[in-house]
Amino acid sequence: MSPSLETFLDEGLANLKEKGLYSTIDVVEGSNGAIIEVDGEEKINLASNNYLGFATNLELIEAANLATEEYGVGAGAVRTINGTLAIHRELEEKIAKFKGTEAAIAFQSGFNCNMGAISAVMNKDDAILSDELNHASIIDGCRLSRAKIIRVKHSDMKDLEEKAKEAVESGLYNKVMYITDGVFSMDGDIAKMPEIMEIAEKYNLMVYVDDAHGSGVLGGGAGTVKEFGLSDKVDFQMGTLSKAIGVVGGYVAGSQKLIDWLKSQSRPFLFSTSLTPGAAGAVIKAIDLMENDPSYVEKLWDNANYFKEELQRIGYNIGDSQTPITPVILGDEKLAQEFSKKLIENGIYVKPIVFPTVPLGTGRVRNMPTAAHTKEMLDQAVRVYEKVGKEMGII
Structure with missing residues (x-):
């Protein structure tokens, strides 16, 4: 050393x-x-994020084992070469249906997801309005994008509107996005989604919701956006598959065009080997359990x-x-x-x-x-x- x-x-x-x-x-x-x-x-x-006890659920363990026996312990390649197995397609279709969106993309982790999704859409000509208590992965994803980062006081709708108005009317940015956790992980409070959407529609903001701690908890398990009936309005619904879902991974749910773009431009998706088949199989079972029980x-x-x-x-x-x-x-x-x-x-x-x-x-x-x-x-x-x-x- x-x-x-x-x-x-x-x-x-x-x-x-x-x-x-x-x-x-x-x-x-x-x-x-x-x-x-x-x-x-x-x-x-x-101390764990295993909200529903799914990390040790016997039905998820069985589903993981069955998928591993059928597909192997690993996918063998990145998704864009030949690492997209039938079970990955099934997983993404399952997530989209559960979240109420046209499509979804699965990542290897929630952190990867925020790093890859934000930087695939935002760039140095854009601005991101970010709640000051957002998760570290959002902060790093914003930095990686090179967009102008504008901190918004925590869940302060007056501050959000003032800064949205200023950013949009300045004419300095091609696109403006607002990013918020759905549930804030250290305090447990919920984003003010109806008010956020009113402001977003007024100023034509893109809206990105990190639902890591809302998935499996709110909206019958489908998350914060579903809780408020906004699945058709929020542009990016991001979440993890490792907390309430009990396994590992992350996802973005949204329009088919958005998912097509992320699958061609998001670097963690392009340059990391796919989720293991066992993880995909267990997540599918977890969503089944939430939907039916x-x-x-x-x-x-x-x-x-x-x-x-x-x-x-x-x-x-x-x-x-x-x-x-x-x-x-x-x-x-x-x-x-x-x-x-x-x-x-x-x-x-x-x-x-x-x-x-x-x-x-x-x-x-x-x-x-x-x-x-x-x-x-x-x-x-x-x-x-x-x-x-x-x-x-x-x-």
Whole structure:
């Protein structure tokens, strides 16, 4: 290792640890379900994005195995050569039907999806209005596009309209796009979709909704856009296949022309090997289950509402979450780190969320109650929260 690199790393790591921004990575010994094993000890898992419990669902496992047996463990090539298998076509048709759009494109990850889709449509002659709390993958996708990035205050419709008007009337840009998360991953609030669409139609904005945390949660599982009945108006419906869907990958759903363009211009699609057949088969099964059995989504919401009420009852600040995402907001980064450590020691697995994932001074732990949790598990978690919170003087 060169001396300059070693100095950079030593100083950088020490700085992160000093500020309480260094995160340790634990290894889960087994599957990522409602109960996990870490360092030989069982913990109630409130840290995963496995909203519907699909990551360990036996029907999805069977579907993945059957697809693997039929098609192999890998697709063998990028999609544009001969890596588009029949199961990829089936997957994209399934996503489009579920989302209420003409077509869909599947990517290898949600991050790849935002990197590839935004930069395939926007360029240096364009402008992107971006909510200030958008996910890191949106931020990086915007940067890659080289478009002018205009930050919009979080869910502030007055600010959005002012900046949309200014960008459009300036005459400086060929195209103007507004990008927002459908559900914001750290606070759990929902984008104001009806108001957004009114402004978009007034100023002829393209609208791009990242529904990573809305897919499988809102709109009967079909997401935030479907929740508000806007499937025929939003230009880009993006989401992941790795959170509520329980597998891996990402997608964009929209018009046939948009998907045709992305399949010819989106670099992660063009230069990365396709999703594995097993992943595609499992996602198809996940969508089948959501379409035919509403109890998965209903159980998720029942557990989430119960848990949030109990945390508030004992005195915690959970912010303004409108979804199962349940932050416990503490403020201080080091306090968040120590609080998480104590909860884990007491059998409740939650991780601290600190800068740069959230703004400085808003450190927290984030809970993700799922359909796989029992009321007994949630009650035990609340008891631990009460015990640790009182010991640390937080409540």
